[in-house]
Amino acid sequence: QSALTQPASVSxxxxxxxxxxxxxxxxxxxxxxxxxxxxxxxxxxPKLMIYDVSNRPSGVSNRFSGSKSGNTASLTxxxxxxxDEADYYCSSYTSSSTLEVVFxxxxxxxxx
Amino acid sequence: QxxxxxxxxxxxxxxxxxxxxxxxxxxxxxxxxxxxxxxxxGQGLEWMGWINPNSGGTNYAQKFQGWVTMTRDTSIxxxxxxxxxxxxxxxxxxxxxxxxxxxxAIPDWFDPWGQGTLVTxxx
Numbered sequence: 001q002s003a004l005t006q007p008a009s010v011s012x013x014x015x016x017x018x019x020x021x022x023x024x025x026x027x028x029x030x031x032x033x034x035x036x037x038x039x040x041x042x043x044x045x046p047k048l049m050i051y052d053v054s055n056r057p058s059g060v061s062n063r064f065s066g067s068k069s070g071n072t073a074s075l076t077x078x079x080x081x082x083x084d085e086a087d088y089y090c091s092s093y094t095s096s097s098t099l100e101v102v103f104x105x106x107x108x109x110x111x112x
Numbered sequence: 113q114x115x116x117x118x119x120x121x122x123x124x125x126x127x128x129x130x131x132x133x134x135x136x137x138x139x140x141x142x143x144x145x146x147x148x149x150x151x152x153x154g155q156g157l158e159w160m161g162w163i164n165p166n167s168g169g170t171n172y173a174q175k176f177q178g179w180v181t182m183t184r185d186t187s188i189x190x191x192x193x194x195x196x197x198x199x200x201x202x203x204x205x206x207x208x209x210x211x212x213x214x215x216x217a218i219p220d221w222f223d224p225w226g227q228g229t230l231v232t233x234x235x
Contacts (some may be wrong), residue, residue: 005196034219034220036222045225045226046222046225047224048221048222048223048224052220057223063148089156091159091222093219093220098175099174099175101175101219102159103157103159
């Protein structure tokens, strides 16, 4: 069982917007602004899409945005495109004594 | 451009060890933490730990303490991850990923990632 909770799947039609949630605790998501999001296409390595809750790395489309409220972070993708279909993982720093980084279980995005 | 290139796929027997390499290019190797993350087939991502390429200092997730060793060779800008006493459930793709700039204390992002190394543990 992953430390951060994500929905197993979400879907949307081209042009629509979707939001993926990532729920943790006050020891990770809620306690720090160190949430990041990764996109992973089948057979490929993850790619950083959002860091520090809401910052986009250079080269990432502005259709991707991040936010946080309490213990839940969210990734929103607007103007869905076919190439957005992928798995998405959230990650957070954690103050746990057993590890420093926790991931969500991943969300499969299907573009209908 | 910043790039991480990992060694090729490995097949190991239970109880053996495996050592995966990760060669960095396009940036100052000793200036950023290097993390290792694994992904079992069809599963999510699992953080294993990091190495500070400048000092050689390491921090492992408690789950892996005692059976993972992360090292580096600064002369060739390469990081290594060795996992010992392999079991069948260690079958996974192992990724290296560049982390935050040293001496930032918090691992808040991973970018880029290596292409991954499939390690298969089977008798």
